[in-house]
Amino acid sequence: MRRPTWYLVLAILLSSGLTGAVAIVWGRVDRAESDRKFCDLISAQDDAWSETTPTTITGRRVAEAMRKLRQDLDCPAQ
Numbered sequence: 001m002r003r004p005t006w007y008l009v010l011a012i013l014l015s016s017g018l019t020g021a022v023a024i025v026w027g028r029v030d031r032a033e034s035d036r037k038f039c040d041l042i043s044a045q046d047d048a049w050s051e052t053t054p055t056t057i058t059g060r061r062v063a064e065a066m067r068k069l070r071q072d073l074d075c076p077a078q
Helices: 005-051 057-072
Strands: none
16 A cells, blocks of 8 residues: 655654754753753852852852853852
């Protein structure tokens, strides 16, 4: 039994669309998990520098950059 051409085209389009949708969803979930872990790291470092004020110019620059990065990534305050 031979299937019509439109059936083959439809099957290819549906399988491609499903594969693309799965890839997009998977990428977004993975990105959210990665951002959450990165926020935990950034927040811990920023909190540590907030408890003891850096005494050097470089330390203050790094602490300010970490605070700005925490704000830019919308990391929650702990």
